[in-house]
Amino acid sequence: MTGKQPLITIYTDGAARGNPGPGGYGIVLMSGKHRKELSEGFRKTTNNRMELLAVIIALETLKIKPSAVKVYTDSKYVSDAINQDWISSLIKKNFKKVKNPDLWKRFINIYNQHNVKFIWVKGHANNVENNRCDELAVEASKKDSLIVDEYYENSISEGENTLF
Numbered sequence: 303m304t305g306k307q308p309l310i311t312i313y314t315d316g317a318a319r320g321n322p323g324p325g326g327y328g329i330v331l332m333s334g335k336h337r338k339e340l341s342e343g344f345r346k347t348t349n350n351r352m353e354l355l356a357v358i359i360a361l362e363t364l365k366i367k368p369s370a371v372k373v374y375t376d377s378k379y380v381s382d383a384i385n386q387d388w389i390s391s392l393i394k395k396n397f398k399k400v401k402n403p404d405l406w407k408r409f410i411n412i413y414n415q416h417n418v419k420f421i422w423v424k425g426h427a428n429n430v431e432n433n434r435c436d437e438l439a440v441e442a443s444k445k446d447s448l449i450v451d452e453y454y455e456n457s458i459s460e461g462e463n464t465l466f
Contacts, residue, residue: 309333312360313374315425315435316352319443322454325349326445327356328438330431331363338363339434343442346458347451352439353377354405361412371418376425376432384413384420404453 311332318325326343340359344352357373357380364371375381383389393410397403423429426436 310364310369310371311374312357312371313429313431313435314353314356314360314380315376315432315439316349316354316356317436317439317443318347318349318352319440322346322348322458324443324448325352325451326439326442327352327359328435328440328442329356329360329363330434330438331360332431339438341438341442343445343448344451345448345455347454350377350379351402351405351451351454353380354402354409356435356439358405358409358412361416361418364416368416371416372421373418374421374423374429374432376423378422381420381422384418385422 313330314327316325316327324343324345325347326341329338329340331338331340340363342359353375354377357375360373361371373381383392389406389410392400392406397406400406423432425432427433
């Protein structure tokens with residue numbers, strides 16, 4: 303991470319009540335004295351979709367490209383994709399026969415525009431920002447008006463196995 307890039311610290315979390323079920327994501331972005339919280343809820347989705355979408359939205363929110371970014375997540379699904387480099391096999395397969403190909407393609411596009419390091423944190427532990435993201439995600443999943451996760455709902459109606 304270079305000195306000229308702003309250092310952005312991001313915490314993310316995803317939640318689904320039922321899996322699948324109503325879900326949401328929560329994000330905390332921090333840089334210097336700046337702090338921003340984001341969240342959104344979806345009518346029917348999965349926990350892993352929300353975990354990945356949280357990271358995507360957070361990175362898409364960044365105005366300066368490239369930025370030096372540290373992403374703290376309690377999702378092994380997301381952090382291991384990069385830290386254990388199984389993302390490479392997803393790319394080689396062109397995201398065929400992969401869960402959540404729509405989100406992985408979107409992720410790769412924005413991930414490649416920044417210098418990102420993923421740090422896994424234990425969920426539901428004493429991490430204030432991770433706990434805040436969890437609160438945001440759960441609250442978002444309980445909103446009266448929830449967004450339709452069209453890719454997911456269309457995949458289910460077409461009989462695809464996209465539970466994760």
